[in-house]
Amino acid sequence: MGQxxxxxxxxxxxxxxxxxxxxxxxxxxxxxxxQAKRIGRAIRDRxxxxxxxxxxxxxxxxxxxxxxxxxxxxxxxxxxxxxxxTHFTEKLRECEGIDLNRETxxxxxxxxxxxxxxxxxAPKHRKRRERMAQEGWMVLWDGSPHHWFGPDLPxxxxxxAIDDGTGKLLAAHFFPFEGSSGYLWLLKEMVKKYGIPMxxxxxxxxxxHRNDNHWSLEEQLAGRQEPTQVGLALEALxxxxxxxLSPQAKGRVEKLFxxxxxxxxxxxxxxxxxxxxxxxxxxxxxxxxxxNRRFAVTPRESQKAWREVPKDLDLDRIxxxxxxxxxxNDNTVRLGGLIIDLPPGPQRRSYAKAKVEARQLLNGSWRxxxxxxxxxxxxxxxxxxxxRALPRNKHHVKGVKDYSWxxxxxxxxxxxxxxxxxxxxx
Numbered sequence: 001m002g003q004x005x006x007x008x009x010x011x012x013x014x015x016x017x018x019x020x021x022x023x024x025x026x027x028x029x030x031x032x033x034x035q036a037k038r039i040g041r042a043i044r045d046r047x048x049x050x051x052x053x054x055x056x057x058x059x060x061x062x063x064x065x066x067x068x069x070x071x072x073x074x075x076x077x078x079x080x081x082x083x084x085x086t087h088f089t090e091k092l093r094e095c096e097g098i099d100l101n102r103e104t105x106x107x108x109x110x111x112x113x114x115x116x117x118x119x120x121x122a123p124k125h126r127k128r129r130e131r132m133a134q135e136g137w138m139v140l141w142d143g144s145p146h147h148w149f150g151p152d153l154p155x156x157x158x159x160x161a162i163d164d165g166t167g168k169l170l171a172a173h174f175f176p177f178e179g180s181s182g183y184l185w186l187l188k189e190m191v192k193k194y195g196i197p198m199x200x201x202x203x204x205x206x207x208x209h210r211n212d213n214h215w216s217l218e219e220q221l222a223g224r225q226e227p228t229q230v231g232l233a234l235e236a237l238x239x240x241x242x243x244x245l246s247p248q249a250k251g252r253v254e255k256l257f258x259x260x261x262x263x264x265x266x267x268x269x270x271x272x273x274x275x276x277x278x279x280x281x282x283x284x285x286x287x288x289x290x291x292n293r294r295f296a297v298t299p300r301e302s303q304k305a306w307r308e309v310p311k312d313l314d315l316d317r318i319x320x321x322x323x324x325x326x327x328x329n330d331n332t333v334r335l336g337g338l339i340i341d342l343p344p345g346p347q348r349r350s351y352a353k354a355k356v357e358a359r360q361l362l363n364g365s366w367r368x369x370x371x372x373x374x375x376x377x378x379x380x381x382x383x384x385x386x387x388r389a390l391p392r393n394k395h396h397v398k399g400v401k402d403y404s405w406x407x408x409x410x411x412x413x414x415x416x417x418x419x420x421x422x423x424x425x426x
Contacts, residue, residue, distance in 0.1 A: 003238020005051040007198070010307060012043050019303050028198075064104070072098065072105065073112050084117040085109065111223040113215040131165050135299050136306035138164040138199040140253040141186055143178030148265060149274045156276055158264075161186045162256050164201070165299040169256070169291050170194060172283050174276040180207040180321070181383045183230045184362055188319040191237070195306030199240045201250055207385075209243050229321055229386050236318045238307075259295070317367065321360040321386055327351040333358060333368055333376075340368060340378045351375065 026036030092098040141161040160172040171189040364380030
């Protein structure tokens with residue numbers, strides 16, 4: 001069962017007790033009323049198993065055969081590499097005898113990492129978006145670098161999350177800069193205090209959205225780029241991220257920071273608060289409550305949409321930094337300058353050459369997992385923003401670039417180095 005099926009189960013149970021109508025459940029799931037009836041009937045007949053599609057795990061009957069897929073991609077990269085999608089589709093039909101529609105060709109190229117030749121975007125008419133009807137349905141978050149402690153002191157970043165339905169300030173915290181650790185802190189604070197929201201609306205900051213065109217071999221085979229570290233946590237919790245294409249699209253959180261820059265700076269000056277260490281306790285103890293009392297509104301529906309956190313869910317592990325590593329012959333995991341010893345396990349005496357998952361929790365401590373089993377811990381170290389980097393080895397496959405998450409850059413790029421580091425979070 002995935003989070004999508006659990007969400008449908010949650011909504012159908014709300015229909016059964018009369019909290020929402022079947023039509024409203026269908027709209028929130030994203031299906032028609034007729035399809036919502038089918039889902040409800042399947043749950044009544046087969047219980048929660050009715051949510052699992054009968055073709056789960058089977059290839060589609062309409063899927064393009066692999067030899068044809070490979071031929072189209074080879075033509076795209078070697079012969080028609082500078083043709084746009086429509087032009088390429090025409091050439092396939094006229095010159096190669098391959099009759100595919102344009103949308104199929106476009107999907108094949110995007111899945112293979114071929115970017116569109118040009119991006120066309122028509123002017124958009126903007127209008128005010130109605131608030132979500134329930135608290136917890138959509139959360140907006142962002143960071144605002146600013147001179148929060150006065151023009152004479154160095155700037156820092158205030159990171160905050162706000163509920164769309166009520167305008168309630170859910171969490172806020174000062175950080176030296178806008179990055180992954182700040183967003184993970186907001187996520188954990190919000191989930192522990194309120195629950196799991198359905199949607200998070202965000203901008204395209206590098207900590208939230210992959211803005212590079214680099215695809216590893218695994219990503220090419222999967223047909224999608226691996227999310228950022230924050231995106232991995234959202235995916236594990238079943239939260240749908242929506243990336244705004246303009247500041248106007250997330251106007252409520254932009255307006256929030258305009259209000260905070262007006263009010264919070266004055267409050268901090270009034271209390272002679274000039275450091276992050278002094279400002280964060282004031283935010284948690286005083287400012288958030290006062291802000292919500294003044295500015296939060298009553299939602300259209302009293303029923304809250306927060307999903308309850310399962311008791312067996314390890315939030316510390318999910319909301320953390322994730323790295324993959326290969327255990328050395330001396331049963332150690334090396335991450336930059338950090339060395340973590342692995343003791344012999346009850347079922348496996350040596351982990352040499354094994355692939356393991358390293359997790360750095362938000363308190364800086366480390367956990368090492370092998371096949372979902374905790375096998376080692378390490379004392380806290382300072383949190384470092386992850387980077388995606390290329391390996392420095394000489395034995396690489398031509399045309400394949402295996403970018404991966406790296407804890408620390410071991411050294412700055414050398415002059416003429418064909419594999420420079422690619423910092424994701426600017």
